[in-house]
Amino acid sequence: MVRVVAQVILAVALTGSLSLGQQTKLQAIECPFPEGQDVASEAKCAEYTACEWTDGRCHMVSNDVGGYVVDGEAQDTGRGFKVNLKKADASKTMFGADVADLVFEVIQHENYHVQIKIYDPVNARYEVPLPLNLPAEAEADPLYSVSVSGNGEPFHFNVNRNTNGNTLFRSEGPLTFEDQFIQLHTGLMSSYLYGFGENTHTSFRQVFEPRTTFPIFARDQPVGTEPMNEYGHHPYYMVMEDDFGNSHSVLLHNSNAMEYSTFLLDDGTPTLTLRTIGGIIDLHFFLGPDPEDLNLQYTNMVGTPAMPTYWSLGFHLSRWGYNSTDGVRAARERMKVMGIPQTCDIDYMDRQRDFTYDPVNWGDMPDLINELHNDNIKVTLILDPALVIDFDYYAPAARGKDSDVFIKWSDPSFVPSDQEAGTDDYMVGYVWPDTKTIFPDFLKPETATWWTNELKLFHDALQYDAIWIDMNEPANFGTNLDKPWNWPEGKDPWSLKCPENKWDSPPYPTMMIRVGDNQSKKISDHTICMSGNQTDGTKTYLHYDVHSLYGLTETIATFNGLTEVFPNKRPVVLSRSTFPGSGKYAVHWLGDNAADWTQMHMSIIGMFDFNMFGLPMVGADVCGFFNEPDLEMCARWMQLGAFYPFSRNHNTMGTADQDPGVWPEVGEISREVLTLRYKYLPFLYTLFHHGATSRDVYFPQGLWYDLVYAKLVATGPTTQTVSAPLEIIPVFVRGGSILPYQVPALNTVESRKNPFGLTVAPDELMIAQGQIFWDDGEALQHAMSQSYMSRLAYYQDELTMSVKHGQDAVAGINLETIDILGFPKDAQSISVNGAEIPSSGWRYDADARLLSIYISVPLADDLNVKIYYDNDGL
Numbered sequence: 001m002v003r004v005v006a007q008v009i010l011a012v013a014l015t016g017s018l019s020l021g022q023q024t025k026l027q028a029i030e031c032p033f034p035e036g037q038d039v040a041s042e043a044k045c046a047e048y049t050a051c052e053w054t055d056g057r058c059h060m061v062s063n064d065v066g067g068y069v070v071d072g073e074a075q076d077t078g079r080g081f082k083v084n085l086k087k088a089d090a091s092k093t094m095f096g097a098d099v100a101d102l103v104f105e106v107i108q109h110e111n112y113h114v115q116i117k118i119y120d121p122v123n124a125r126y127e128v129p130l131p132l133n134l135p136a137e138a139e140a141d142p143l144y145s146v147s148v149s150g151n152g153e154p155f156h157f158n159v160n161r162n163t164n165g166n167t168l169f170r171s172e173g174p175l176t177f178e179d180q181f182i183q184l185h186t187g188l189m190s191s192y193l194y195g196f197g198e199n200t201h202t203s204f205r206q207v208f209e210p211r212t213t214f215p216i217f218a219r220d221q222p223v224g225t226e227p228m229n230e231y232g233h234h235p236y237y238m239v240m241e242d243d244f245g246n247s248h249s250v251l252l253h254n255s256n257a258m259e260y261s262t263f264l265l266d267d268g269t270p271t272l273t274l275r276t277i278g279g280i281i282d283l284h285f286f287l288g289p290d291p292e293d294l295n296l297q298y299t300n301m302v303g304t305p306a307m308p309t310y311w312s313l314g315f316h317l318s319r320w321g322y323n324s325t326d327g328v329r330a331a332r333e334r335m336k337v338m339g340i341p342q343t344c345d346i347d348y349m350d351r352q353r354d355f356t357y358d359p360v361n362w363g364d365m366p367d368l369i370n371e372l373h374n375d376n377i378k379v380t381l382i383l384d385p386a387l388v389i390d391f392d393y394y395a396p397a398a399r400g401k402d403s404d405v406f407i408k409w410s411d412p413s414f415v416p417s418d419q420e421a422g423t424d425d426y427m428v429g430y431v432w433p434d435t436k437t438i439f440p441d442f443l444k445p446e447t448a449t450w451w452t453n454e455l456k457l458f459h460d461a462l463q464y465d466a467i468w469i470d471m472n473e474p475a476n477f478g479t480n481l482d483k484p485w486n487w488p489e490g491k492d493p494w495s496l497k498c499p500e501n502k503w504d505s506p507p508y509p510t511m512m513i514r515v516g517d518n519q520s521k522k523i524s525d526h527t528i529c530m531s532g533n534q535t536d537g538t539k540t541y542l543h544y545d546v547h548s549l550y551g552l553t554e555t556i557a558t559f560n561g562l563t564e565v566f567p568n569k570r571p572v573v574l575s576r577s578t579f580p581g582s583g584k585y586a587v588h589w590l591g592d593n594a595a596d597w598t599q600m601h602m603s604i605i606g607m608f609d610f611n612m613f614g615l616p617m618v619g620a621d622v623c624g625f626f627n628e629p630d631l632e633m634c635a636r637w638m639q640l641g642a643f644y645p646f647s648r649n650h651n652t653m654g655t656a657d658q659d660p661g662v663w664p665e666v667g668e669i670s671r672e673v674l675t676l677r678y679k680y681l682p683f684l685y686t687l688f689h690h691g692a693t694s695r696d697v698y699f700p701q702g703l704w705y706d707l708v709y710a711k712l713v714a715t716g717p718t719t720q721t722v723s724a725p726l727e728i729i730p731v732f733v734r735g736g737s738i739l740p741y742q743v744p745a746l747n748t749v750e751s752r753k754n755p756f757g758l759t760v761a762p763d764e765l766m767i768a769q770g771q772i773f774w775d776d777g778e779a780l781q782h783a784m785s786q787s788y789m790s791r792l793a794y795y796q797d798e799l800t801m802s803v804k805h806g807q808d809a810v811a812g813i814n815l816e817t818i819d820i821l822g823f824p825k826d827a828q829s830i831s832v833n834g835a836e837i838p839s840s841g842w843r844y845d846a847d848a849r850l851l852s853i854y855i856s857v858p859l860a861d862d863l864n865v866k867i868y869y870d871n872d873g874l
């Protein structure tokens with residue numbers, strides 16, 4: 001739907017003095033201690049000249065002393081403006097190495113999008129080296145204005161919404177800009193703050209009281225309930241500003257280890273602190289004003305989500321611990337007997353080595369894949385980034401060495417004295433295989449070429465359909481410890497030990513070293529050392545800076561590789577670690593969760609978060625990865641998981657099987673709910689074409705229909721108790737939409753051949769609309785002119801379908817059923833394309849108020865259906 005943006009009357013303010021009266025009296029901007037806030041004391045506070053102790057609290061000194069001063073007049077850049085800043089008092093510092101002179105620069109992009117950078121103009125600092133989609137020129141009539149304090153005044157800035165004066169960002173307290181500690185605070189319009197990740201959020205909305213802090217840095221960290229950083233890095237948040245639903249979002253485009261803190265100032269103002277330990281401040285503001293607009297505006301910049309391949313919307317079944325091809329066959333038989341549709345992932349490698357399969361237990365893997373393919377089942381295989389050091393007997397690593405693709409130490413003096421022969425200055429670690437490993441540098445163009453070649457050779461051996469890239473934070477076991485937990489028995493203890501330097505032991509390592517599996521209390525915990533070097537061929541980067549890009553760069557290399565393995569098909573890449581932009585290439589699952597009710601609830605929050613991050617194709621491991629679910633939990637989780645965009649049941653080694661085939665009752669429940677999923681796959685697919693949103697969460701008013709019973713159940717806004725016995729998952733659709741569906745079959749390939757139906761769910765005015773998007777399900781985006789699109793409109797007893805393009809893509813497929821929900825009474829007559837149909841051509845269920853019309857018309861043709869009924873006395 002096209003939104004008309006309200007007329008804008010103000011232009012961007014070049015500069016305007018902000019009176020100090022507009023600044024809140026600051027009492028509660030706390031000084032952060034590297035050891036955590038528990039150590040706060042007057043003596044501890046006195047160690048930092050940027051902090052002072054009053055009223056029993058250690059807080060930042062005031063802005064005029066601890067921050068920066070505007071130094072000169074603002075200069076027009078043609079694209080916005082910039083102004084110089086200088087440190088107010090060089091003696092006030094947290095950890096030293098303050099940058100004395102800074103530039104504050106405003107860059108206008110689209111009328112809804114403005115960028116604000118604060119950087120060192122003399123010594124260029126690290127900036128995220130991956131491109132964003134930015135317009136060549138600034139768009140006229142911006143929705144925003146940015147103002148900054150005047151020459152000689154303490155530095156402070158605001159971002160406002162022009163239409164109503166809402167203050168979206170109001171810097172509070174001093175800006176701190178040191179080599180390895182950057183800190184900025186902002187007052188917020190409201191406490192309706194969402195986003196940031198990848199984190200263990202237990203509520204979708206952020207918590208301000210008590211003060212809550214989360215770290216952000218890609219990390220191999222399973223799901224839990226304490227505030228932790230997990231696999232991906234998404235410094236992106238959204239605020240709903242007012243009762244009118246005006247919303248904005250902000251990306252801090254920075255990949256260094258960071259943390260964010262939410263709290264209330266003493267006067268009650270909801271406030272946000274952003275801290276990062278490298279790079280620059282690079283903020284992108286999006287003005288919406290609707291949450292849905294934000295989704296489009298943000299993904300337009302970082303990358304529009306990949307249109308999923310049709311089959312990937314099917315149900316996926318996986319486990320670590322099938323142990324053999326026969327383990328897979330047994331699970332498959334259980335599923336077949338239950339009539340449950342499936343695709344399949346497997347553990348199969350030879351001694352955990354990438355691009356191999358175990359010759360003993362998985363020796364007939366090619367046969368298994370053929371069997372699955374004959375049944376139209378797709379096969380996803382897993383790859384970890386780390387490769388074993390065995391250049392003589394393991395060709396992928398040898399070819400990688402020839403192309404020089406592995407991450408190195410940033411200084412030859414860091415190479416340990418016991419370095420393996422032949423490994424040069426590569427950083428050596430240890431993960432799943434039983435020998436030490438090295439890590440490809442996916443920033444490097446040579447690595448992408450080598451990886452593509454390995455993917456091709458691998459496909460020659462095993463005809464996989466999709467690649468799952470795991471452990472790509474990148475994960476390393478036992479870093480800095482005596483030895484990894486899985487170190488082979490009997491071998492002398494060894495682990496990757498990071499050197500003592502400013503990168504591996506930064507002055508403020510963020511709270512991540514105190515949460516989760518933090519045995520070594522270093523930011524290299526569970527990963528490789530920060531003092532590694534990577535390169536994109538032109539520049540070198542410290543792993544310290546580019547660590548969180550590892551997953552995205554591996555994702556891009558895998559995506560591009562698969563376009564060569566499968567020419568003209570859309571690649572399916574499932575990635576654990578993500579960064580802004582990953583949605584363009586990858587599907588994501590929420591990592592290692594456990595069979596636990598709280599974590600089942602958290603999976604819904606995780607899905608909402610990733611929708612905001614531009615990765616709508618997301619889901620959690622159904623029935624839990626760790627621990628064993630009981631029948632009730634697995635049944636409920638299968639019901640919920642049937643509505644995850646990415647729907648996969650997966651569990652870990654050593655646990656009992658938990659595929660739905662294990663319990664007859666869960667099997668039956670799963671068959672029903674997955675059948676519902678498969679029925680509405682055309683709708684899910686069409687949604688992806690537009691980029692899915694979580695609109696229902698924000699606006700629950702309207703008419704609501706139960707999709708299982710096809711009947712009106714609620715008129716919102718309202719709260720209603722819904723009965724949900726174990727075999728039923730309540731699924732509702734809001735009035736106003738038309739959902740295409742397809743008679744389901746046992747898998748997505750079979751389903752795609754069946755006839756279509758439409759479910760019409762009218763709103764209060766008896767109006768509904770929808771679309772159908774259809775193509776061959778896997779062609780690359782650029783071949784999509786071959787795709788079918790039709791628009792559907794229902795307006796008071798009349799349904800029209802207008803085909804926009806792509807008639808050939810639906811050749812041979814008919815539309816056979818139209819279900820109109822909430823229809824007031826039986827029809828007297830019905831015409832299809834102007835001709836009356838016999839009364840046997842429809843059925844009315846008076847109890848459900850469901851009118852079902854049976855026709856048989858090609859999906860390729862325009863359609864008009866008119867219903868006549870006696871509406872007297874209604």
Ligand SMILES: *[C@@H]1O[C@H](CO)[C@@H](O)[C@H](O)[C@H]1NC(C)=O
Nearest residue numbers: 409410411412533540541542
């Ligand atoms: C590693 O990268 C840093 C930062 O770019 C650079 O200063 C250093 O010279 C690099 N080291 C090597 C061995 O290339």
Ligand SMILES: *[C@@H]1O[C@H](CO)[C@@H](O)[C@H](O)[C@H]1NC(C)=O
Nearest residue numbers: 513514515516517518519520
């Ligand atoms: C991580 O830190 C917390 C807080 O200090 C501690 O309770 C926990 O045991 C630590 N975990 C590990 C694995 O060291």
Ligand SMILES: *[C@@H]1O[C@H](CO)[C@@H](O)[C@H](O)[C@H]1NC(C)=O
Nearest residue numbers: 321322323327653654655657
């Ligand atoms: C697979 O092997 C592991 C390790 O030997 C064992 O713990 C597990 O029970 C096996 N899984 C199955 C399903 O037999």
